[in-house]
Amino acid sequence: MDRLHxxxxxxxxxxxxxxxxxxxxxxxxxxDRLMAAGIETVEHVVLGDDRAAVAAAIRRLAGEVPLVxxxxxxxxTADDVTRDALAEAAGExxxxxxxxxxxxxxxxxxxxxxxxxxxxxxxxxxxxAACLPNDNGTAPGLHMVVGGGGAGADxxxxxxxxxxxxxxxxxxxxxxxxxxxxRTARTRVLHAAGIFEAEAAARLGELMDRGRNPxxxxxxxxxxxxxxxxxxxxxxxxGEALERSLEATAGAVRRRLGPYIYGEGEETLxxxxxxxxxxxxxxxxxxxxxxxxxxxxxxxxxxxxSDVFVGGxxxxxxxxxxxxxxxxxxxxRENGAVSEPTAxxxxxxxxxxxxxxxxxxxxxxxGPGGGSAAKPVGTVxxxxxxxxxxxxxxxxRRLLISGEREDVRERSVRTALMMVLLAVRDxxxxxxxxxxxxxxxxxxxxx
Numbered sequence: 001m002d003r004l005h006x007x008x009x010x011x012x013x014x015x016x017x018x019x020x021x022x023x024x025x026x027x028x029x030x031x032d033r034l035m036a037a038g039i040e041t042v043e044h045v046v047l048g049d050d051r052a053a054v055a056a057a058i059r060r061l062a063g064e065v066p067l068v069x070x071x072x073x074x075x076x077t078a079d080d081v082t083r084d085a086l087a088e089a090a091g092e093x094x095x096x097x098x099x100x101x102x103x104x105x106x107x108x109x110x111x112x113x114x115x116x117x118x119x120x121x122x123x124x125x126x127x128x129a130a131c132l133p134n135d136n137g138t139a140p141g142l143h144m145v146v147g148g149g150g151a152g153a154d155x156x157x158x159x160x161x162x163x164x165x166x167x168x169x170x171x172x173x174x175x176x177x178x179x180x181x182x183r184t185a186r187t188r189v190l191h192a193a194g195i196f197e198a199e200a201a202a203r204l205g206e207l208m209d210r211g212r213n214p215x216x217x218x219x220x221x222x223x224x225x226x227x228x229x230x231x232x233x234x235x236x237x238x239g240e241a242l243e244r245s246l247e248a249t250a251g252a253v254r255r256r257l258g259p260y261i262y263g264e265g266e267e268t269l270x271x272x273x274x275x276x277x278x279x280x281x282x283x284x285x286x287x288x289x290x291x292x293x294x295x296x297x298x299x300x301x302x303x304x305x306s307d308v309f310v311g312g313x314x315x316x317x318x319x320x321x322x323x324x325x326x327x328x329x330x331x332x333r334e335n336g337a338v339s340e341p342t343a344x345x346x347x348x349x350x351x352x353x354x355x356x357x358x359x360x361x362x363x364x365x366x367g368p369g370g371g372s373a374a375k376p377v378g379t380v381x382x383x384x385x386x387x388x389x390x391x392x393x394x395x396x397r398r399l400l401i402s403g404e405r406e407d408v409r410e411r412s413v414r415t416a417l418m419m420v421l422l423a424v425r426d427x428x429x430x431x432x433x434x435x436x437x438x439x440x441x442x443x444x445x446x447x
Contacts, residue, residue, distance in 0.1 A: 072160030285354035325349030347383035
């Protein structure tokens with residue numbers, strides 16, 4: 001390949017993506033990997049399983065950008081139309097690739113299965129295309145140049161399942177890419193939680209000006225924020241200056257968002273919490289109600305979490321709150337299950353019974369029903385009890401979370417994790433007193 005890959009387009013195919021039955025995560029992942037390689041993705045296309053539409057998209061994009069990546073549609077069923085669409089876009093016939101056929105047969109034999117006529121179709125390719133081996137499935141990828149006369153584009157077609165697509169991209173696509181050697185791009189992602197997007201944007205101010213380089217943007221997901229920083233400039237020594245500029249901007253973002261920043265890159269809030277607990281030599285337990293074990297599940301997703309997480313309870317009913325963690329019946333009777341006193345008693349009871357250094361509790365109304373004027377849907381109380389020499393020290397936050405049931409549950413978990421992180425990383429002052437850090441979703445007048 002002698003063309004430079006300065007810009008790219010990504011096409012995701014599948015009826016399930018086009019009509020919203022499945023989430024298109026491939027495009028985001030590919031665009032991020034391309035940006036890290038210095039290649040800007042300028043267009044995302046999502047199409048159903050329509051051969052003519054996919055062929056037209058490949059043909060159009062191949063005339064506009066030097067790199068097109070297509071995901072999906074390489075399987076063994078009638079709605080897998082990508083290989084036929086690629087052949088149509090290039091004006092070529094399909095031929096059988098004997099090497100791909102042998103690889104598919106060998107994989108199936110290893111699974112104790114016979115090859116069907118449909119699976120044999122996966123070994124077909126446009127005449128000038130090359131098959132890309134698939135070590136994790138039966139669908140080979142494809143690579144060919146679409147368009148002639150020295151122009152055209154490199155078109156890569158990859159399987160839709162991420163466990164097949166990602167290894168193929170890393171092994172067979174990334175090494176073939178040729179970014180402009182005179183230009184380079186640097187990216188950084190910082191993660192924040194406990195702050196709303198609008199407040200974060202106000203704090204960042206002119207750092208988010210659209211004409212700025214490095215460019216700063218905010219993405220909202222799962223109750224948290226991703227602050228994305230992208231710098232584009234000259235390679236070589238200019239690339240070193242670009243890295244310094246990127247680092248300076250990242251430092252400015254950290255200063256302006258302060259303790260709301262919890263990590264960067266591939267770090268998650270739960271992984272940062274586990275690491276902070278490990279550094280401090282502290283252990284954690286949890287008592288959950290409306291989140292139904294979501295907090296414990298989040299923490300135990302982190303490898304090595306057993307070093308710091310001792311376990312917990314899902315006390316969905318009042319009877320379980322009383323019996324398992326000792327919430328007094330009178331507290332429940334006088335205040336209700338969703339209340340600051342109950343959250344406090346849950347956290348203290350869990351601390352006493354678990355032997356952990358910290359115990360976090362969550363109780364709330366996730367909806368869609370169960371709310372009232374005094375306690376609307378989205379009312380959640382999160383308690384954090386800390387073991388200290390004079391007895392448990394407890395902080396309780398009352399939240400009012402908007403959104404659907406899963407929004408309430410997810411944001412409750414993230415707020416609880418943020419409270420643990422603040423207590424361990426920044427000390428109790430971050431949760432209470434004059435240094436008390438406000439958290440997103442906090443109910444008006446709470447605390």
